[in-house]
Amino acid sequence: MDTEIITEKKPLAKFTLSEEDFFSILSQRVGPEDVDFARQIMKDTQGLGCVIDLKQSSFVVKLPDPGGSGQKLSLLVVEKGGQVYVRNEFYEQLRSLGLSKEIASDFARQTAELFGNCRVKEGYFAYWSRTVSLSELRQRYQEFRGILENTIDRIIKEASRA
Numbered sequence: 001m002d003t004e005i006i007t008e009k010k011p012l013a014k015f016t017l018s019e020e021d022f023f024s025i026l027s028q029r030v031g032p033e034d035v036d037f038a039r040q041i042m043k044d045t046q047g048l049g050c051v052i053d054l055k056q057s058s059f060v061v062k063l064p065d066p067g068g069s070g071q072k073l074s075l076l077v078v079e080k081g082g083q084v085y086v087r088n089e090f091y092e093q094l095r096s097l098g099l100s101k102e103i104a105s106d107f108a109r110q111t112a113e114l115f116g117n118c119r120v121k122e123g124y125f126a127y128w129s130r131t132v133s134l135s136e137l138r139q140r141y142q143e144f145r146g147i148l149e150n151t152i153d154r155i156i157k158e159a160s161r162a
Contacts, residue, residue: 011088013105014038015056015059016054016055016056017054017056017080018098019052019054019057019059022054022059022080023035023038023039025080025122026038026073026080026081026082029080029081029084029107029110030081030133030134030135031135032158033135033138034082034134034135034138035059037134037141038078038134039136040056040063041061041076041078042059042076044089044145045061045075045076047158048063048148048152049063049064050062050063050075050151050152051063051064051072051154053072057078057079057080058076058079058080059077059078059079060074060076060077060079061074061075061077061078062074062161063075063155064107064148065097065154066140066159066160067074067097067099067154067159067160070095071093071096071097073090073093073094073155074087074089074090075090075107075151075152077149078134079131082133082134082135082156083131083132083134084128084131084132084133084136084137085111085128085130085131085132085151086107086108086126086127086128087126087127088124088125088126088127090107090108091104091105091108091125091126092106093126094155097159099158099159100152100154100158101125101126101155103151103155104125104126105120105125105126106151107126107147107151108120108125108126108127108146110147111128111144111147111148112126112128112129114140114143114147115136115137117129117130118130118132124144
């Protein structure tokens with residue numbers, strides 16, 4: 001008589017880092033000026049109406065849809081290892097809301113141009129070709145923030161017309 005043993009694979013539990021845990025891990029991987037800078041990014045973007053979505057290994061700066069859909073637009077990802085990037089999801093989110101996808105393409109292109117050897121990744125519309133360190137972003141942050149503010153303004157204006 002054969003006995004069949006059935007084992008259930010339990011899905012790995014997802015967890016999110018607390019803000020305290022995120023900064024504790026980050027402080028082990030980057031210098032104190034970059035830790036302070038990451039905190040500044042959080043503070044500044046919240047001041048622009050964004051929310052911070054803590055994940056397993058990063059925080060994502062998201063703009064709630066000004067049109068009221070409840071969707072949040074992913075603008076920037078800051079990893080616990082000190083890397084920063086934009087991703088194509090922003091483009092797709094704008095498309096799903098019926099807003100101009102060019103807003104995401106322009107944001108990715110303009111911000112990528114701030115950093116050496118960075119551009120929009122081939123085959124994507126709004127994804128950097130490489131990650132950028134917090135230090136690199138810190139050095140160009142005033143320009144980056146201006147582009148981000150302009151991008152948020154464009155989204156708000158377009159959403160009010162929709």
